[in-house]
Amino acid sequence: MKRFNKILLLAVVSAFVVTGTAVFANGTQEKTSAAKAETTKANIQRVVLNNNKPGGDLEIFSWWAGDEGPALAALIKVFKKHYPNVNVINATITGGSGVNAKAVLKTRMLGGAPPDSFQVHAGQELIGTWVIANRMVDLTPLFKQQGWMKVFPKDLLNLIGTKDGIWSVPVNIHRSNVMWYVPDNLKKWGVTVPKTWDEFFKEADKLQAKGIVPLALAQAWTVNHLWESVALGVLGADNYEALWKGNLSWTDPKVVKVWETMDRILKYTNKDAASLSWQQATDMVVKGKAAFNIMGDWASGYMSTTLKLTPKKDYGWAPSPGTSGNFIFLADSFGLPVGAKNPDATVAWLKVCGSKEGQDAFNPLKGSISARTDSDLSLYNVYSKSAAKDWASNRIVGSLTHGVVANEGFMNDFSSVMEMFLNNRNAQQAANACQAIAIQNGIGK
């Protein structure tokens, strides 16, 4: 009898497991055939422009709380001025660079309840996750109607679109390849701002002899951030772009050289990098413990707003070594997901996001520059003015760490490869591993 009970219990449990498997398996098999039919049709939804007066609720999903809150509020204020009938629901989920917001967004999209518009890094982070899944609406007609094809740089439009369309409206532009320093300190130490990595190594030896850290570095992602600047500096813009298009192999000697340069650079960085935040690395430069720091231009916002330093006088900047004339950009953008409840209001929102008025209200507060080449520069601070000048004239390439050139799968795996490299400093092995993850994530050939 007791034995019988045991067997019965086991049978019931395994029945549940098996039916669980079977039910879902059946469900997905049916779905599989349906999905195949859908993808073969490749029906890309295109935005429909009409003259309806937008109204109702508009849910805007973003991770702009805290410091960036006021900038978003300013943008929403502009929207309200033009469309007073729309009730804006400002749904923010805190967490730097959207870690939490992205996870919540994925569950909402999978559950079939997309917000009307959501913040996303423009480029492959959007394309590799949502566009290939057929979840975004092509915005090309809107871009043409609003004349954005002309005011946004062509390089930018290429990087945020695919051959099938343009998928989101960039609201702001940040620059990734900026090297920060304190001019007075450099004068004191007798060091000039290096234009190439070879120059950097020469200056770095001098600095190290004085007991100063040549290059301040922080935790994991800032190393990836440094890597993209090094890669652009060593490879040049053409090869850098070829890498992401799959036209240049990751095991090419040129790319191995990037890792070798990286290895040399890391010898001139602080030992405790992995336990610092990016602000602490910037602090090292400000306090005179380190000479240089390569960080995105949110560091300018941190130094001018939080630390109350004057740009150009208290801190200076230059393109990272070997990258002058090039601009590694990253952008936050908004798009229109398939199945959004109120597409008219979303299109209205996107119009404001891309407008000169909207961008010039948002960006001075965010510390970024406008994606448009015709923005009113008098509204921006000294650093942003110089960045905007470069934005209009430089060759524009995309950032890896911030989602422009590679999809989320590659970005995640690249972090692991970088950690492996930091542990064993084996350039060839890192290059091989990158080739493997590039193939797995559909970048390389």
Place this chain on the structure above:
Amino acid sequence: MATTISRIHRRDIIKSVLIVLPSIILIGIFVYGFIGNTIYTSLTDWGESAGLALHPVKHFVGLNNYKKLFTDIIQNRFRQDLVNMVFYSIFLLTGTLSLGLFLAVLLDRSVKYEGFFRTVFLYPMSLSFIVTGTIWRWLLAPSGGVNLIPEIFGLPRGKFLWISNRQTILIFNWQNVLTILLVPFTLLMIYLLIKNFIKADIKKGIIYSIAAFFFLLYIFVLRNILPPVLPYKEPHGFKLATIGIIIAAVWQYSGYTMALYLAGLRGLPASIREASKIDGATEFQYYLKIAIPNIRPITLSAVIILSHISLKLFDLIYAMAGADNINTGHPSINMYLTTFRANQFAMGAAMAVVLFIIAALFIIPYMVHSHKERKSG
């Protein structure tokens, strides 16, 4: 008369079944059904492309994901995570058990203000791992906290990089992983074998000798004939960066084992202690030879609880070292990143299933054991 009794009995059975039925169905769907779903997902390629489509395309790929986890060069990180997990478990168990027992013995000797000390030692357990992690991240910062302690005594400041350390010790080649796992088992089998033959329990002795024979056969013969588990050498080992995490975890859970042990020690009848004193045993001998063997069931449940905590260690590492610090990595963090950051749902599910199997290896023998005990007791 007999029929009425059986009728009442039957009604009781129906009632009791009806009462437990809802929870059986709910647990069946939401626990076992979803375990089944995860296992199925792990056998597909969901996430290879367009994983987040409204109707994602999934193909059945068999055990391919598991094969990748244990052989693919990209999944090197997962294998190191497994090694880390073993070390986390070993050190968390030995640390909390020994420290907890030590504290319990100290308190057992009826000290003044015992209630106060008990609360102090137990208090860390009431914190969440995120809080513990944040506190210890500050304490173990390279230029602050613990590293400043030597300065108080006029010594130079400590330079140890606690969490950002990149050193590895006890390095072994992953190709030898099976051998390394089997050696302790073989030694255990040989020990049991000898013990049973001395006790003249031939039947058990034969079972153990067969097991030992196969293990030895693998270690000395098959290992050299079979193809290696990996085509290339891959070093793994004990990462020094995990020491910081282990310290924080031990700090948090030794109070808990103390409470368990203290209850056990208090549960022993006072007559045993008196009898041992009369027989001339010292205090040390009493604890070592009498008290500790008598509270073995408590050690066993503490081991089970702590080992499954170390299998689920996620928030502490996340708060202390961040998700991308590979040296303090844990399969659970890797699983989260693979699933929700890289969108590789099938691979993430495969990691979850591996973790599930390892956890089951701990829990199921314990359940069987306690079930048997309950029946015999």
